[in-house]
Amino acid sequence: MAGPIRTTCPYCGVGCGVLATPQADGSVAIAGDPEHPANYGRLCSKGSALAETISLEGRQLHPMIGGVRVSWSDALDAAADRLGGIIAEHGPDAVALYGSGQLLTEDYYVANKLMKGFIGTANIDTNSRLCMASSVAGHKRAFGSDTVPGTYEDLELADLVVLVGSNLAWCHPVLYQRILAARDARPDLRIVVIDPRRTNCAETADLHLPIAPDGDVALFSGLFAHLSNAGVFDARYVADHTTGISDALDAADDWTISRVAEATGLSTADVALFFDMFTATEKVVTVYSQGVNQSTSGTDKVNAILNCHLATGRIGRPGMGPFSITGQPNAMGGREVGGLANMLAAHMDFDDADRVARFWEAPAIAKKPGLKAVDMFDAIGEGRIRAVWIMATNPVVSLPDADGARRALADCDTVIVSDMFATTDTARMADIFLPAAGWGEKSGTVTNSERRISRQRAFRPIPGEARPDWWIICQIAQRLGFKGFDYTSPAEIFAEHAELSGFENRGSRDFDISALADRDYEKLAPAQWPVPRSGIGRARFFGSGGFFTPDGKARILPLAPPPPKDRGPGQLILNTGRVRDHWHTMTRTGRTPRLSAHYAEPFAEIHPDDAERLSIRRTQLVRLENAYGAAIVRALVTDRQQKGSIFVPMHWTGETAVTGRVNALLGPFTDPVSGQPALKMGRVSATPVEVALYGFLVSRRKPDVRALGYWAVAPAPLGWRAEVAFFERPDDIVAHARTILGLSADAQLTTSLDARTGRINLVRFHGDRLDCALYLSPDPVLAARQWVVEQLAEIHDAPLARARLLSGRPGADQPDPGPLVCSCFGVGANQIADAVAGGRCASVADIGDVLQAGTNCGSCRAEIGRIVDANRLAAAE
Structure with a gap:
C-alpha cells in the first residue's frame, strides 16, 4: 500500500491540506494534513467525506458529439473546426470561454493564454465572477491591485473579528474553528456577525447585527464618520499613504447613528455598540464574503469596509485588516492568471497587453476587456456569441435568470462542455462533450484566500479516456494552428506562469512568484506569495503603505449608500446561499449519503409571522414565483429568518430536484463596477402548494x-x-x-x-x-x-x-436517531436530546465527549447548542 500523498481539498477557498492514502482495495483514506498551514490537520464535513465522492458511478469517460461516443481525435477536430470556422466568419469576439474556480491554475493559465493571446478575444470569464468580482474591483479601486493584505494568522491575533455577509461556520468551517479556538484561549477576543439571518455564526457571536438587505454601505459609512468623530483616524498613515479622505468624509458626514439605524433596520443601541467596539479595538479583522460581494452595490460595500481600515491604519499589521474570503478552491489562482474578462495574466491590465504579448509571443493579444458572465450569456442568447466552451461549471443552475441561460445555450450554434459528468443541467446542452479528469486524478496548483499556493496531486490513475483540462485546451489550440501550447506536463505550465509573474515586474506588481519557477514542482510545499527571485517576500501588504497605484497611495472613496430595498406588494425578499454539507451544484457532495442526510431536499427558511400571514404550514411545500421563474421547495418555518425575507439554498439542480433551481428566480442585475450579479437579492411571492x-x-x-x-x-x-x-x-x-x-x-x-x-x-x-x-x-x-x-x-x-x-417508526428498543446533526460522526438530533434529557450531558463539550459530535470540523456545534439548551429543562425535572 502506498504512503500518503499530500494534496489540497477541492472545495472552498480555505485551501486545506489533505493526506490521501490509496488502499489495497482501490479506495482511499482521507485525513487532514497536520503540516499544512491552512488547516493544521483539521477538515470540515465535506473534506472528511472526500473519499466517498470519487467513485466512477455516473462519470462520462468518453468524448461525445451530439450524445454519440467518438474518438478524442474526432472530438478535438470537431471542436477546433467549429471554433475556427466561427472565428474566420464572424471574428474572435464571436466565441467565448466560461470557466470555473474549480479549475487548477495550470488549466486556467493555458485557457487564458489561448483566448486572450492567440484567438484575440477577452471573452473568457468564470464563475468567480459570481462570487469574488466585487472584492477584486474594490481592491483595485483602493489599492491599485487585487491584493488580499492579510493572512489567516490575523484571525487568531485579532481582538475583534467582524464577519460581514459571511456564514463562516458553514461555508469556511475550518477557519471559523480557528477563530473559536483563539477565543477559547483569549476570552477577550470578540466576534461580531453582520448578516440578515441568525446563522450559526450569529449564535456564537458576541453581537449579531441582523442588517436589512444591502444596508452594508450605510453601516460602514456611519462607522467611517464615527471613527473620525472619535479621533481614531491614523493621521500620519492617512497623510503618507492615502488620498481622498476629505471627499469621503463629506459623503459620510451626515450618516449619524440614528440615520444608520433607520437605513439598516438595526436598533440604535446595537449600531452604537458596534461602532464603539470597532473604535476601541485596534486589532480588528473584517472578514467578508458573498453577502457583501453578490450585490448591485457589492463594490461599494467592499470599499466602505476598506475605507474604515485605511483611515485608521488598521491594515497590513498582525491581527488587523480587511479580509476577503473566497468561495472556491482556486478563485484566487484564476485571478492570478487573468481568468476574468477584465484582466490579463499575472495581475496585469490591458494597458500591459504589449508586455504580455511579448512574453507569450502572442500574435493577436486582446487589447480590451471582454464580456463578463451575465453579459456573456446575454450575447449568447442574442447570437452575438456563436460558440461557447464551458469548463467545470454549471451556469444553467448557478447564473441569475438560470432559465434564460438555458435558453441561450439551446439557441447557440456550438456549445462545448468539458466536465466529469454529462448529466449536469449544463452538460445536457452540449453539442460536443469532452470528458475531464477530476480531483485525485490530475495534478496542478491552487491558491487559497490568504494567497497561499498549494499542490493538488494525483493519487489515482485517470479513468477511461478522461483527460486533464490543460491537455484538452492545448490540443485544441494546436489544432487551431497556434504555437506555444506544446506543454508535456503541468510543471512546464506552472514554470511559465511563474516566469510571467516576474517578467518586467521590478516590484511594480503585487503578484510575483518568479522564484517558484526554479523549484522542484513535484516537491513544491505550500508557499504564500509574493515569492520573487529577489528573495524578499512578505506575509502582509500595506502596513507601511506601498500601494500599487501610480502615486503609491491608497484611494479612500466617497460612497453613497443605496436606498433601502422595497419588497413590493405581497412579496418577500429572496436571499440565496449555501448549506453546511453541500458544495455548489452538488456534482461532488451530492454523491455521498452522509452529506445528503443533513438537508436532503431544497427548502425555504421563512419567519413564523410571514408563514402565518401566507397560510404556510411547517414542512408544507411552498411555491416561490416571480417574472423570471418558479420553484417549489419545502417550508422551514424559523425565527432565524427575518420577517419579510426568505432564504433558499442554491445547490439543487434539475438532476436532484424537479423545481429546486432557485437562481431561476433571480434577475440578471449586476454591480455596475464589478459585473457581479446580485444573487442575494430577489423578490418573490410565496404560496402554499395544494398537495394530494x-x-x-x-x-x-x-x-x-x-x-x-x-x-x-x-x-x-x-x-x-x-x-x-x-x-x-x-x-x-x-x-x-x-x-x-x-x-x-x-x-x-x-x-x-x-x-x-x-x-x-x-x-x-x-x-x-x-x-x-x-x-x-x-x-x-x-x-x-x-x-x-x-x-x-x-x-x-x-x-x-x-x-x-x-x-415507518422504530420501537423503544430501536431509538430513532432523528435528523442528522453531525455529519462527521453520524449523530442525530434525537441522540443529542436523549443524552441531555437523560442527564449524561449538559453542554456542547459534554456531547463531544460522549457522542463525538462536534469534535471534528465543529460546524455543527451551534446546532448542538440549540438542542442542548432546548432539553436542559427536561433534564432538570
Missing part, C-alpha cells in the same frame, strides 16, 4: 419520479431516498407506487392503509433485506427518515421488525 399526497421513500434502485409533481432525490447507504408529492391523487396508488419504485406488476408488496387519516405505507422485502418502502400521507409524512434509511443495511427476518418498517 406527500411521500417519502427509500429504495435500493434509483426511483423513477419523473411523472410526479414534486420530487427531490438523494443517495442513501445502499440505495436512494426521495421526498415526493402527488398534486392529484392517482386512481391506482399501488400501481403508481410500483412504477416509482421500479417494480413489476407481480412484485409482492406489503401495504397498510389508514382509512381515517388517508395514510398509505408500502414496503417490499427481498429475502430478509428491505428492498424499498414508500410512505404516503395527505399531510407531510411523519416517518422516522434517518432510521428508515438505515434499515437498508439491516436484516429483517422477524415479523416485528417488518411491522415496524411498515409503520
